[in-house]
Amino acid sequence: MRRTILGVFICLFVTGLFTVMCPAQVEELAIGNTFGVGARSMGMGGASLGLADDFTSLYWNPAGLAQIQKFEFFTSLSHNTANTDSFFSSDEVTGTSRSRMRPNSIGFVYPIYTQQGGLAVAFGYNRPQNFDFQTAVQGVDPSSGNLYSGLVVDETNINSGGIGIWSFGGSVYVTKNFLIGGSVDFWNGHSSNQLDATATDTLNVDNDLSRFRFDDEIDREYSGVGGRVGILANFTDAISLGVTLVAPTELAVEELWREYTVVFYDDGEEASDPTNGAQSFDIERPFEIGTGVAVKLLDKQLILAGDVHLTDWRQTRYDPIPAEDISKNHFEEFYTTTLQARLGAEFRIPTIDTHLRVGYFRDTIPFTDTEIENERDFLTFGIGKIFEDALKFDLAYMWGNWQQHRNDLTTKRNTHRVFVSGAYRF
Numbered sequence: 001m002r003r004t005i006l007g008v009f010i011c012l013f014v015t016g017l018f019t020v021m022c023p024a025q026v027e028e029l030a031i032g033n034t035f036g037v038g039a040r041s042m043g044m045g046g047a048s049l050g051l052a053d054d055f056t057s058l059y060w061n062p063a064g065l066a067q068i069q070k071f072e073f074f075t076s077l078s079h080n081t082a083n084t085d086s087f088f089s090s091d092e093v094t095g096t097s098r099s100r101m102r103p104n105s106i107g108f109v110y111p112i113y114t115q116q117g118g119l120a121v122a123f124g125y126n127r128p129q130n131f132d133f134q135t136a137v138q139g140v141d142p143s144s145g146n147l148y149s150g151l152v153v154d155e156t157n158i159n160s161g162g163i164g165i166w167s168f169g170g171s172v173y174v175t176k177n178f179l180i181g182g183s184v185d186f187w188n189g190h191s192s193n194q195l196d197a198t199a200t201d202t203l204n205v206d207n208d209l210s211r212f213r214f215d216d217e218i219d220r221e222y223s224g225v226g227g228r229v230g231i232l233a234n235f236t237d238a239i240s241l242g243v244t245l246v247a248p249t250e251l252a253v254e255e256l257w258r259e260y261t262v263v264f265y266d267d268g269e270e271a272s273d274p275t276n277g278a279q280s281f282d283i284e285r286p287f288e289i290g291t292g293v294a295v296k297l298l299d300k301q302l303i304l305a306g307d308v309h310l311t312d313w314r315q316t317r318y319d320p321i322p323a324e325d326i327s328k329n330h331f332e333e334f335y336t337t338t339l340q341a342r343l344g345a346e347f348r349i350p351t352i353d354t355h356l357r358v359g360y361f362r363d364t365i366p367f368t369d370t371e372i373e374n375e376r377d378f379l380t381f382g383i384g385k386i387f388e389d390a391l392k393f394d395l396a397y398m399w400g401n402w403q404q405h406r407n408d409l410t411t412k413r414n415t416h417r418v419f420v421s422g423a424y425r426f
Helices: 002-014 039-043 062-067 330-334
Strands: 072-088 094-112 119-130 133-140 152-175 178-200 209-234 239-246 249-265 270-285 288-297 302-312 317-319 337-349 354-363 371-387 391-406 409-425
Touching: 039 354, 039 371, 039 391, 039 409, 062 119, 062 152, 062 178, 062 209, 062 239, 072 119, 072 133, 094 133, 094 152, 094 409, 119 178, 133 409, 152 209, 178 249, 317 330, 354 391, 371 409
Parallel strands: none
Antiparallel strands: 072 094, 072 409, 094 119, 119 152, 133 152, 152 178, 178 209, 209 239, 209 249, 239 288, 249 270, 270 317, 288 302, 302 337, 337 354, 354 371, 371 391, 391 409
């Protein structure tokens, strides 16, 4: 019996399935989880495809780069605070919080003089994905049919890291009112997951088991090459349309894992098994398309913008499959098509040359093997000012929350994101 219990744990961890409810499927961290780049853009909810008029266009819509007629050096930082509450259906809430400051963007745009229209090239880094959050669970697992059933669970799960993109791109005016651009993208990043869990048989549901404990750590390095193409059409001085196509990207993953499992029995005996290993596989991201409209009113003092971004995550693939019990059709079975929505407004106060911004951002959760009680919705606010037509500073704040429920476990998360950007044009 004791060997059987330990054997089950070893099998469980080798496959990398380490969540509190022991599900058959685990959400892939590198899929979705859009964080956003640039304080001006995020103050408007990320609605940038129809505007695209600073360095972050290299990420949002590279066609807009040629609109920048002066050399621009751009930098941006972000601070993220993720507060998470978790609870079983009959227990008190366990809360935890994690905060991190990270680089968000850095790079430059170099315009090139032409006799007609314009041309610009750009190079730099944007960090659109962030993995800094943690969860904690305490209480009796009321579910049935898994290793935790009836046991008192005390678990902390810490995630950190993110994925950024180094890009080189350019844009050109094809006609007076039509721009086209593109970029070559070099994806890179890392993630770390640290799990510390104890389950105690306080209610004596097992005649031999006293408690078990496991510590688990998974470190990943991500790398890949992709690209994107954008167009920007200025129908009039007041209305513009932008479209961005993101090419499928093969994201290579190098994974190291370390596990230590200890089972304690009622008679004082214990059994343990430390293991570690490494594996390599690819995550083949699908084709993405986004389109946006910007309308400039009141002599361009008021800007209204809206974007939608479509991704069919069911077309994602693992190559090879990273665990034996993950099927070849994993993404087709447990993921869906998402339509990301971004809305924003900007109003310029002429007397003090200051821009006020507000926006809304929905980052739809693509993973379907859980009950989503509300999606990832964000409200955004921002302010920006230009000094002496050369120095530009922007500040944005985002607040959002979402909630999901699975196997008697409910998780609520509130996030607070702050973006600070500065640009120098000459």
